[in-house]
Amino acid sequence: MTTLHGTFDTPAFMPVGTKGSIKGILPELVAGTGAQVVLNNTYHLLLRPGPELVWRRGGVHRFMNWNGPILTDSGGYQAFSLAETNKVDDDGVTFKSIVDGASIRMTPERAIEVQNLLGADIIMAFDDCPPAAPDSGQVVEAGTQPARREAAVKRDSGKKGYDHVKRLDIALDRTAKWLQRCKNAHSRPQEQSLFGITQGGSDLTRRARSIEQVCNVELPGYAIGGVAVGETTEEIASVVRFAAPRLPDGKPRYLMGVGYERDILAAVMAGVDMFDCVLPTRNGRNASAFTATGALKLRNLAHAEDERPIEPGCDCYACSPRSHGWQGSDLGHFSRSYIRHLFMAEEMLGPILVTLHNLRHFQRFMADIRATVATDDWDGLLSRWPVARPAGGLVVRGGGQ
């Protein structure tokens, strides 16, 4: 995909730079992991330092010193799920700032204005995000935000006369109306690509209706939203296999907030082009490393004397021998033993090293997927990435519809 700030290869995985920074990682090192495009959260930058300040400072690329492509979300998801109290009406949502408690009003127009000020290459429509069904029994997985989401469910479903099914239908219709308002409000369409977001939860009938409504508005790309809020990998795959092929051909398809390697692979098979997730950064800060065969918990005593890198053969900053630039002598890899010590001693370098590894892990995985799109050797891919093997076997592109 080509933007004013360069191109990125698809399918692409975008690291999340919530507040204008990939936590703990210098931009140059982010680029060094192979990341070509990053995501910033509009909600967080709206609250602090504010989009007007970022605009005056030359936009979010200059502000954070990342001059490759950037995508901003609309802030809708966080406005609905993070705020302790919010009030939704047909015009928008009012919520309390988690920074200073100030009351903040978001409408489709303001969400786009904020993103126009931030200046990302790809910006997202502002949609109505109702909580998941109170009785959905969704499985809680690391990396999603089910706890907050559940709080929102509890709050809303506890309201007198709350009708969840009715609420979902209202959300779909509102999302469609708000999308047109977003498009009308967009003041920089030549510089920023506005993507629409399809919703509908796990209900395929509603998914179909949302896709029809949203794709009825002509836009440069479309996203699948409302996934990765606590579903199993099978549920995610089922929705994505239904939704992705129904999005317009020849335009980028973005699956928001996903996810684990197996979820990404299933979605690529269904035709998805773009992904983002906090998993590599968040898990990295918590000493959990991604490997081709699954998670490695680096605080475990088993690693105390382990001289091996996190993942032998990995070419990331932490795992591979490096030239030190110091009197000509080379450095080895960082050992599991040392990384464990850093976490036990609460040293910042621990989270930094595992985050660097995890970011590279996802970029290596995506690069292998892109190569496999050309060769079509999906069994070969799965042999290199056992962690991505789905329980029910791989559904080859097009076969799942």
Place this chain on the structure above:
Amino acid sequence: MTTLHGTFDTPAFMPVGTKGSIKGILPELVAGTGAQVVLNNTYHLLLRPGPELVWRRGGVHRFMNWNGPILTDSGGYQAFSLAETNKVDDDGVTFKSIVDGASIRMTPERAIEVQNLLGADIIMAFDDCPPAAPDSGQVVEAGTQPARREAAVKRDSGKKGYDHVKRLDIALDRTAKWLQRCKNAHSRPQEQSLFGITQGGSDLTRRARSIEQVCNVELPGYAIGGVAVGETTEEIASVVRFAAPRLPDGKPRYLMGVGYERDILAAVMAGVDMFDCVLPTRNGRNASAFTATGALKLRNLAHAEDERPIEPGCDCYACSPRSHGWQGSDLGHFSRSYIRHLFMAEEMLGPILVTLHNLRHFQRFMADIRATVATDDWDGLLSRWPVARPAGGLVVRGGGQ
């Protein structure tokens, strides 16, 4: 100075890697600031992960992935000042671990054994560090550890029959006896240079006695200890101008735990070759940047919209434009505005960027001092580093005795 792990230029400033890591900074980036030698704290590595583990993992160079010169202190200072309870006798000190409360015994023999296991290029003698005088009225400065020190003073001076002057004399004699035991215990003298530490507080008579006692033991280098525990810059300079010229010619002189630019400059003029201090890293984590004209507090509102780098003209990672390695486009500097945002948003990248700047600041300062040793243009140096100008004017080398 030449070590088995390479050489470093003197006068040298050593960044402090307390627990085997310069907090938040990858070793390659530490080297990138110009640092040629780093310090690790034996006390912290003794408690966790333990010197035997570091030895089994190939020594501290391999463990932390720094293959330049390393110096370890003896752990004495922390054993006396950090432990809530300790018990000193003529043979050593017993203290409680701040990690798990375990009772730990340190003797000169064990301190050297621990440092032999860690394997640094320069190791320090284990000395008796009595608290500063209860009525010393010493000025509290950032970067020293006066608060803990004061707690130790209160503890010891409150003991029945405590006689501070007597305690100081005991410490001097003990330090001399322990030094010989350290030398006798040293099992790797061909690989590791053992430095003796002179003490004596601000009392020049005792300083002279300590220097005589300590330098009586033939060693490859000597240090001035017991400074930078709360004195004014004039008091530090007074002690250093007395002590440094009395240390043996032709051997490195190391002023432990110092300090600010003006303290370093005064000490270099008195003939000191080596310095270490936590100031660049500790202050960097707290948003305080060193500049040639003084401290810059990056949380201040004044920086909210300031596009300038921390210090215009500085060539550090944060202040200078960089090649991104990303699609051929260059990156600018990180602005004060962005760095302030990072601190306000509690993003790790803030401490990282200011630490990188501060480390480079001290290395640039030392490089300019080394150049000025050749040209003797000290007025020129002070014009470039106003922050280093002493209140009473510069005392030129040799003139202060």
